[in-house]
Amino acid sequence: MTYKFSPSSLSLLKDCPRCFWLALNKNIKRPDSIFPSLPSGMDKILKEHFDRFMKRGELPPELQQLKGEVKLFDNEELLKVWRSNFKGIPWTDKKGNLFHGAIDNLLQKGKKLIVLDYKTRGYPLKEDTHEHYQDQMDIYNFLLRKNGYETEDYTYLLFYHPSKVHENGDVDFHKDLIKIKVNIKNAENIFKKVVQVLEAEIPAPSEECGFCEWVQNSCEIIKK
Numbered sequence: 001m002t003y004k005f006s007p008s009s010l011s012l013l014k015d016c017p018r019c020f021w022l023a024l025n026k027n028i029k030r031p032d033s034i035f036p037s038l039p040s041g042m043d044k045i046l047k048e049h050f051d052r053f054m055k056r057g058e059l060p061p062e063l064q065q066l067k068g069e070v071k072l073f074d075n076e077e078l079l080k081v082w083r084s085n086f087k088g089i090p091w092t093d094k095k096g097n098l099f100h101g102a103i104d105n106l107l108q109k110g111k112k113l114i115v116l117d118y119k120t121r122g123y124p125l126k127e128d129t130h131e132h133y134q135d136q137m138d139i140y141n142f143l144l145r146k147n148g149y150e151t152e153d154y155t156y157l158l159f160y161h162p163s164k165v166h167e168n169g170d171v172d173f174h175k176d177l178i179k180i181k182v183n184i185k186n187a188e189n190i191f192k193k194v195v196q197v198l199e200a201e202i203p204a205p206s207e208e209c210g211f212c213e214w215v216q217n218s219c220e221i222i223k224k
Protein backbone atom coordinates (compact mmCIF):
# COMPACT_ATOMS: atom_id res chain seq x y z
CA MET A 1 0.00 0.00 0.00
CA THR A 2 1.28 3.48 -0.83
CA TYR A 3 0.20 6.79 0.69
CA LYS A 4 -0.27 10.42 -0.23
CA PHE A 5 0.70 13.14 2.28
CA SER A 6 0.65 16.90 2.63
CA PRO A 7 1.99 19.00 5.55
CA SER A 8 -1.60 19.43 6.83
CA SER A 9 -2.26 15.65 6.84
CA LEU A 10 1.06 15.20 8.65
CA SER A 11 -0.04 17.59 11.40
CA LEU A 12 -2.68 14.98 12.31
CA LEU A 13 0.15 12.61 13.20
CA LYS A 14 1.31 15.09 15.84
CA ASP A 15 -2.21 15.34 17.27
CA CYS A 16 -2.75 11.60 17.50
CA PRO A 17 -0.95 8.77 15.63
CA ARG A 18 -4.06 6.58 15.94
CA CYS A 19 -6.31 9.13 14.20
CA PHE A 20 -3.64 9.51 11.49
CA TRP A 21 -3.39 5.70 11.04
CA LEU A 22 -7.20 5.33 10.83
CA ALA A 23 -7.51 8.15 8.29
CA LEU A 24 -4.74 6.89 6.00
CA ASN A 25 -5.18 3.12 6.34
CA LYS A 26 -8.94 2.77 6.82
CA ASN A 27 -10.24 6.03 5.38
CA ILE A 28 -11.94 6.72 8.73
CA LYS A 29 -11.58 10.46 9.03
CA ARG A 30 -12.33 12.86 11.85
CA PRO A 31 -15.69 14.60 11.37
CA ASP A 32 -15.26 17.98 9.68
CA SER A 33 -15.27 20.84 12.16
CA ILE A 34 -16.15 24.46 11.51
CA PHE A 35 -12.99 26.09 10.21
CA PRO A 36 -12.53 29.88 10.35
CA SER A 37 -12.47 31.23 6.80
CA LEU A 38 -10.49 34.41 7.59
CA PRO A 39 -6.99 32.83 7.05
CA SER A 40 -7.90 31.42 3.62
CA GLY A 41 -9.56 34.71 2.62
CA MET A 42 -6.42 36.58 3.70
CA ASP A 43 -4.19 34.10 1.83
CA LYS A 44 -6.13 34.73 -1.38
CA ILE A 45 -5.96 38.53 -1.28
CA LEU A 46 -2.33 38.49 -0.12
CA LYS A 47 -1.32 36.31 -3.08
CA GLU A 48 -3.08 38.77 -5.42
CA HIS A 49 -1.42 41.74 -3.65
CA PHE A 50 2.07 40.19 -3.84
CA ASP A 51 1.54 39.12 -7.47
CA ARG A 52 0.78 42.71 -8.50
CA PHE A 53 4.21 43.71 -7.15
CA MET A 54 5.87 40.65 -8.71
CA LYS A 55 4.55 41.64 -12.17
CA ARG A 56 6.13 45.10 -11.73
CA GLY A 57 9.40 43.59 -10.54
CA GLU A 58 9.01 45.27 -7.12
CA LEU A 59 8.75 44.21 -3.50
CA PRO A 60 5.61 45.08 -1.47
CA PRO A 61 5.99 47.41 1.56
CA GLU A 62 5.90 44.41 3.92
CA LEU A 63 9.24 43.25 2.48
CA GLN A 64 11.00 46.59 2.09
CA GLN A 65 13.63 45.53 4.62
CA LEU A 66 14.74 42.89 2.06
CA LYS A 67 15.08 45.40 -0.81
CA GLY A 68 18.22 44.85 -2.89
CA GLU A 69 18.65 41.40 -1.39
CA VAL A 70 15.79 39.36 -2.89
CA LYS A 71 13.04 39.53 -5.51
CA LEU A 72 9.66 37.84 -5.73
CA PHE A 73 9.78 34.55 -7.68
CA ASP A 74 8.29 35.41 -11.08
CA ASN A 75 7.74 32.08 -12.87
CA GLU A 76 3.95 32.43 -12.85
CA GLU A 77 3.22 29.02 -14.42
CA LEU A 78 5.30 27.17 -11.86
CA LEU A 79 3.90 29.25 -9.01
CA LYS A 80 0.35 28.35 -10.08
CA VAL A 81 1.16 24.62 -9.87
CA TRP A 82 3.12 24.91 -6.62
CA ARG A 83 0.28 26.86 -4.99
CA SER A 84 -2.34 24.29 -5.95
CA ASN A 85 -3.57 22.13 -3.07
CA PHE A 86 -4.13 19.26 -5.52
CA LYS A 87 -0.68 19.43 -7.12
CA GLY A 88 1.76 21.50 -5.08
CA ILE A 89 5.45 20.54 -5.02
CA PRO A 90 5.52 16.74 -5.31
CA TRP A 91 8.07 14.08 -4.43
CA THR A 92 7.64 10.30 -4.49
CA ASP A 93 9.82 8.05 -2.31
CA LYS A 94 11.29 4.68 -3.36
CA LYS A 95 8.19 2.86 -2.12
CA GLY A 96 5.83 5.03 -4.17
CA ASN A 97 4.54 7.21 -1.33
CA LEU A 98 3.66 10.67 -2.62
CA PHE A 99 4.50 13.74 -0.54
CA HIS A 100 3.33 17.13 -1.71
CA GLY A 101 2.99 20.60 -0.29
CA ALA A 102 1.37 23.80 -1.57
CA ILE A 103 3.34 26.97 -0.86
CA ASP A 104 2.05 30.56 -0.60
CA ASN A 105 4.96 32.33 -2.25
CA LEU A 106 8.69 32.29 -2.96
CA LEU A 107 11.50 34.79 -2.94
CA GLN A 108 14.58 34.47 -5.08
CA LYS A 109 18.12 35.36 -4.05
CA GLY A 110 20.45 34.69 -6.97
CA LYS A 111 19.88 31.04 -7.89
CA LYS A 112 18.41 30.15 -4.52
CA LEU A 113 14.75 30.10 -3.52
CA ILE A 114 13.34 31.20 -0.16
CA VAL A 115 9.89 30.03 0.97
CA LEU A 116 7.52 32.77 2.15
CA ASP A 117 4.35 31.77 4.00
CA TYR A 118 1.49 34.04 5.13
CA LYS A 119 -0.09 33.45 8.53
CA THR A 120 -3.18 35.24 9.82
CA ARG A 121 -3.90 35.12 13.54
CA GLY A 122 -6.12 36.91 16.03
CA TYR A 123 -3.47 38.15 18.44
CA PRO A 124 0.14 39.44 18.55
CA LEU A 125 2.93 36.87 18.26
CA LYS A 126 4.23 35.04 21.26
CA GLU A 127 7.91 34.28 21.56
CA ASP A 128 7.44 30.72 20.27
CA THR A 129 4.61 31.21 17.71
CA HIS A 130 6.91 30.60 14.74
CA GLU A 131 8.00 27.23 16.17
CA HIS A 132 4.57 25.77 15.37
CA TYR A 133 5.38 26.12 11.66
CA GLN A 134 8.88 24.62 11.68
CA ASP A 135 7.80 21.21 10.28
CA GLN A 136 5.73 22.79 7.51
CA MET A 137 8.58 25.04 6.39
CA ASP A 138 11.15 22.22 6.59
CA ILE A 139 8.90 20.05 4.41
CA TYR A 140 8.50 22.75 1.74
CA ASN A 141 12.26 23.20 1.55
CA PHE A 142 12.85 19.46 1.45
CA LEU A 143 10.36 19.10 -1.46
CA LEU A 144 11.95 21.94 -3.42
CA ARG A 145 15.41 20.42 -2.97
CA LYS A 146 14.13 16.98 -4.02
CA ASN A 147 12.84 18.63 -7.20
CA GLY A 148 16.32 19.93 -7.96
CA TYR A 149 15.97 23.51 -6.69
CA GLU A 150 18.50 25.17 -4.41
CA THR A 151 16.98 26.82 -1.35
CA GLU A 152 18.49 29.11 1.26
CA ASP A 153 18.89 27.61 4.72
CA TYR A 154 16.24 30.00 6.06
CA THR A 155 12.67 30.87 5.30
CA TYR A 156 10.19 33.67 6.11
CA LEU A 157 6.85 33.67 7.90
CA LEU A 158 4.78 36.82 7.42
CA PHE A 159 2.26 37.17 10.24
CA TYR A 160 -0.81 39.43 10.16
CA HIS A 161 -3.03 40.23 13.12
CA PRO A 162 -5.78 42.86 13.51
CA SER A 163 -4.54 45.91 15.41
CA LYS A 164 -7.02 48.78 15.04
CA VAL A 165 -10.50 49.73 13.80
CA HIS A 166 -10.73 53.25 12.32
CA GLU A 167 -13.73 55.58 12.71
CA ASN A 168 -14.92 54.62 9.21
CA GLY A 169 -14.82 50.90 10.10
CA ASP A 170 -11.63 50.02 8.20
CA VAL A 171 -9.48 47.50 10.05
CA ASP A 172 -5.68 47.70 10.24
CA PHE A 173 -3.52 44.58 10.39
CA HIS A 174 -0.13 44.58 12.06
CA LYS A 175 2.63 42.69 10.19
CA ASP A 176 5.61 40.73 11.51
CA LEU A 177 8.21 39.21 9.21
CA ILE A 178 9.96 36.33 10.99
CA LYS A 179 13.04 34.56 9.61
CA ILE A 180 13.49 30.95 10.66
CA LYS A 181 16.28 28.48 10.05
CA VAL A 182 15.44 25.46 7.89
CA ASN A 183 16.12 21.94 9.14
CA ILE A 184 16.02 19.48 6.20
CA LYS A 185 16.93 16.55 8.47
CA ASN A 186 13.73 17.22 10.42
CA ALA A 187 11.65 16.84 7.23
CA GLU A 188 13.46 13.59 6.33
CA ASN A 189 12.73 12.24 9.82
CA ILE A 190 9.05 13.22 9.59
CA PHE A 191 8.66 11.33 6.30
CA LYS A 192 10.41 8.25 7.71
CA LYS A 193 8.24 8.36 10.82
CA VAL A 194 4.91 8.66 8.98
CA VAL A 195 5.66 5.61 6.85
CA GLN A 196 6.79 3.63 9.93
CA VAL A 197 3.59 4.53 11.82
CA LEU A 198 1.36 3.59 8.90
CA GLU A 199 3.09 0.28 8.19
CA ALA A 200 2.87 -0.82 11.85
CA GLU A 201 -0.12 -2.00 13.90
CA ILE A 202 -2.73 0.59 14.89
CA PRO A 203 -1.21 2.95 17.53
CA ALA A 204 -2.67 3.43 21.01
CA PRO A 205 -5.12 6.33 21.56
CA SER A 206 -3.57 9.65 22.48
CA GLU A 207 -3.42 10.26 26.23
CA GLU A 208 -4.54 13.86 25.76
CA CYS A 209 -7.76 12.86 23.99
CA GLY A 210 -10.47 10.91 25.81
CA PHE A 211 -12.75 10.27 22.80
CA CYS A 212 -11.64 6.70 22.00
CA GLU A 213 -12.22 5.68 25.60
CA TRP A 214 -15.55 7.52 25.57
CA VAL A 215 -16.65 5.68 22.39
CA GLN A 216 -15.65 2.31 23.87
CA ASN A 217 -17.47 2.97 27.16
CA SER A 218 -20.55 4.27 25.35
CA CYS A 219 -20.70 1.20 23.08
CA GLU A 220 -20.43 -1.15 26.06
CA ILE A 221 -23.27 0.66 27.87
CA ILE A 222 -25.47 0.58 24.73
CA LYS A 223 -24.84 -3.17 24.23
CA LYS A 224 -26.01 -3.98 27.81
Ligand code: SF4
Pocket residue numbers: 015016017018019205206209210211212213
Ligand atom coordinates in the same frame (compact mmCIF):
# COMPACT_ATOMS: atom_id res chain seq x y z
S1 SF4 B 1 -7.63 9.19 20.93
FE1 SF4 B 1 -8.83 10.87 20.10
S2 SF4 B 1 -7.59 11.71 18.49
FE2 SF4 B 1 -6.81 9.66 18.92
S3 SF4 B 1 -7.89 8.21 17.59
FE3 SF4 B 1 -9.06 8.34 19.44
S4 SF4 B 1 -10.57 9.94 19.00
FE4 SF4 B 1 -8.93 10.20 17.48
